[in-house]
Amino acid sequence: MKEKSVLEMRGIQKSFPGVRALQGVDFTLCEGEIHALMGENGAGKSTLIKVLTGVYTKDEGQIFLKGKDEVNIHSPQDAQRLGISTVYQEITLCPNLSVAENMYIGRTEGALQNWKKMNADADKILQSLDIPAKASQQLASCSIAVQQMVAIARAVDMECKVLILDEPTSSLDDNEVAKLFKLMRDLKAKGVGIIFVTHFLDQVYEVCDKITVLRDGKLVGEYEIADLPRVKLVSKMLGKEMDDLSDIKSEAKAYEEKDASEYVFEAKNLQSNAGIKPFDFYIKKGEVNGFTGLLGSGRSECVRAIFGADTVIGGEVKVDGKSVKITKPIQAMKNGIAYLPEDRKLDGIVGDLSVRENIILALQVLKGFFKPFTKAEANKFAEEYIKLLGIKTASADTPIKSLSGGNQQKCILARWLLTKPEYLILDEPTRGIDVGTKVDIQKLVLKLASEGMSITFISSETDEMLRTCSRLIVMRDRKVVGELKGDELTQSMIMSTIAGGESEK
Amino acid sequence: MNTLKKITKNQLFIPLAALLILAMFNLIMDPGFFKITLGQNNMGNYVLSGYLITILDSGSELAILAIGMTLVTAASGGQDISVGAVIAIGGSAMLRVLCGNDPKPAQLHAPIIVAFLVSCIVCMLFGAFNGTLVAYFKIQPMVATLIMYTAGRSIAAWINNNTLPVISPTASPSFAYFGGFIPGIPIPTPVFIAIICMIIIALVLKFTNLGLYTQSVGINESSSKLNGLNPQAIKLLSFVILGLCVAVAALIKVSRIQTINYSVIAKDIEMDAILAVALGGNALSGGKFNMPASIIGAYVIQFLTTTLYKFKVQSDALPAYKAVVVILLVVLSAPVVREYLSGLKKKIKAGGKEVA
């Protein structure tokens, strides 16, 4: 073991039926270091983390901890006892317990618990981390971002030597991210080793010291941050040299004024029960537009209202110039609208069903209860889209839940493309998925638009929106506050529109 | 090795293996268990008899109920515990139509088919009642159906003014056919009724999207809704289908003895139906299901019951044996045990290699 390392993993192997998820991976973490673990979805990051935290048992390999030599980790409790704490991408706390209970659950010695002291301690930690929550508050009443921070607070309080942050920032806004980074630096100064898994390249370069890159379950290499510029990092992750990121920009079409007769979809004073103010919206044939705004500004709620996913309580809707009623998703679907939801796990995939069934689901529902596809037809559709979108799966029969996030997302995309929609809504299609797939999806969006499909694209990464959209609707506090197009489509313009004042049209 | 793995991973493996174990046990203890003889019954018809026939005959109601229970389990992620009580209601309604106000009618007041259809409608209405509570009022299925479980048998008694109607062979010789034999056919009628139900459900699953929709709703309701499905309607539908299955089971049950006893008819059958679903390897928390596995599960339970009767095990001890089966199943399907077993298999394999 090296002098300063707190954790060493050597030759880690892990297989699942049909997949070799990890093949001889080495990983070293030093004291007081923030170490980024990078790789595309399915590269083995999550598996490596889960082996380290005892969720999975490794097939082969060794794990060394400082002062303990070789350790065997069989369960998350083992890991916790050894000082390895984790904050996962998906919140794994209990929403119906209080914040303090969530922070201390499973950590008490014996059956007795001093509730008063627990609440006081929890409040102290929350205050010191500047987390806007009370110890006695029910966790479910906090926003997702705050819940995430509570999870971090829980990990931080556990006197850990190794802290693993698995996509902790994917549901946080910039302010919250900054707070988290401050916290990470504080911990680093105390000598904690932090493993940071993220898809945000900016964040890696802002906060990390070292980068370990995985690809296809194998180790690509370990690099000092200064030695690895962004382009190189991306190419290491993808395994090829590429300039795709810059290519895309030139493809975005300039917004062209067209008259109202070309509106594919038009809404007036649309309002749902999700708490958004009534808004007007339209989209033309072949247009790509987007909703932008801070987290929780009502972006998703707007598109959900368009699709009838929330209860629509007011407004008029026209499709191809004709007035229609859309209060349920099925009505939207029948009018040629498709919607890829924000929360893939909760609203997108049907976990236990196969990739094939997930792909044909929407089209099947459109076709009707008494007209099921034959197995051959369904297979044909599935195979076609697995090939078209490059979905990595053992077969069309594989349950979708065993696919990586990016591939799950591609399946959901396939599901909606299969319905041949006129108007496609993509809500955070690139969230939590790898760079390669992100680029694929952006390219696909532009290609589909050029073929005449209208697309609404929502992403919390503004540069993605700038690359793909020709018109942006800006939201603040659940209200549409502006619209940007043409020359106005710049980062700074978006920022200033979001930030304040009424927008000038 | 691979094919073996494939077989053990198949969902039909557990119920079929259970069936095989029971069959082997009986074969060893008494080969005469499998004897089937052709004899004459008291109506002068030639009929088959033997333990196997008894199993197929007595297991019919359970197999039919398992069909509906599987769908309810898949769609709602819970179980209907009121099927026994609703069988009492359906049977009572049928007898009410057949007998009118006279508990011992000299002749039937209505054709049997009319009475059966009335019973179907009644049972489907009660299914819809349960389904509405579950789908629209979001009550846990077990809790929602507890209402009918508690009140059902009193409702059944109320339908016939607390009298116990009896249909004598002189009033209608054909009423006993559904639970007994049709003259000239040596196989018990319930077997045919069960087969018809299985064929119907197989056709329904093949020619409609019932399977895909119920599974989809059971796995992820929110996602199903965004795919244009109406989860509430599908849950309701599954309960209504179960209601229909209950009506068919009620017909057989009442026809078997041509009378009804509200408090004991089909007693505890809901537990057997739920056990059949579980034995079929279906998750009781809903989602994916395998219909043939559930149906085989039902016959496994009847096989077990008949075996225990054969060996003169006190029948009030039957639930205890079923409990053992449930515990075994639950333990075997627990992830911890599965992991341990697969680890053990690997070790044995590795050991074998070393020896070689």
Place this chain on the structure above:
Amino acid sequence: MKKRVLATLLSAVMLVSLAACGSNGGSNDTGSAGGSTGGSTSGSTTTTTTTTTDSGSSSGALIKVGIINNDPNESGYRTANDADLKAMFTEANGYEASFAYSLKNDEQITAAQKFIQDGVDYLLLSAADTAGWDSVLKDAQDAGISVILFDRTIDADESLYEASIVSDMAKEGETAVNWLAGQGLSEYNVIHIQGVMGSAAQQGRTGALDDKVKAEASWNLVTQQTAEWNAEKAQQIVQSVIDSGESFNVIYAENDDMAKGAVAALDSAGISHGVGKDVIVMGFDCNKWALEELLNKNWNYDGQCNPFQASYIDEIIKTLESGGTISQKTIIMDEKGFDAATITQADVDQYGI
């Protein structure tokens, strides 16, 4: 966290107060519910009043009785018993009656407490279980309420009740077994189908047969199984014996329903039964349809379990009201056993329930 503790405390308090309601706060239920068809099969106690209290002078003269019975849907016996009581304790006969039904002892005790609160004159009780009645009967005694037991006895001091009108189940069993012995078969191979294990009827009817089988070498039990009063289970039990090929010549079923189930199995196997046939069929309870089977010579014997206790109870109340005393605490009702060879249509009409 405080909230949580408070909630737990609150719910505890509510539970206690609910229990209190059960014991003394129920007076407003009784008397308000009309109709007489109620009754629940499993679970809750239902209380109904048959006589709507008229606001007239007549109500003062009525004798208030609280009747606690088992669920009338339990069996034909119970239905007949309930109907008999309802026919007797009417306003026309000078009674104001309230009924409570449950198969559960604790619910019956709660109902009894309620009746005591209501200040009934007589408490008529058919207990679900023999134990646990002492304190509530003591309360009744302190409140000056006379208790009369019917159909079932309890484990309590005799001084706590005025009289107990019961069937002697053991005697029913003896009558039946004696009748069977009188048939003079060379060998008795009996399929014995029992009721719910532990019930008084099962114990009495099983006891007599068990003794006989032990005493006589020519008496064998082919199988002895409980079908829990359930016809279908009885059918399966008999079917199982038929499938095994063992020979038998008597079916001793502890009620009519189970005898019917057994006969269904015999019929489908082509085994003849009844007077002068291969298998002797015996049942209990004297349902009208069962007696008709006897009349048609399909069955051989049916033992009566007399459900008509109302007239006995009425007599006792009349005696007590007129200041008389009851000479005998335990009153055993007359019960017959019917033989298919001698039964008449008149018997069916009179004794069939």
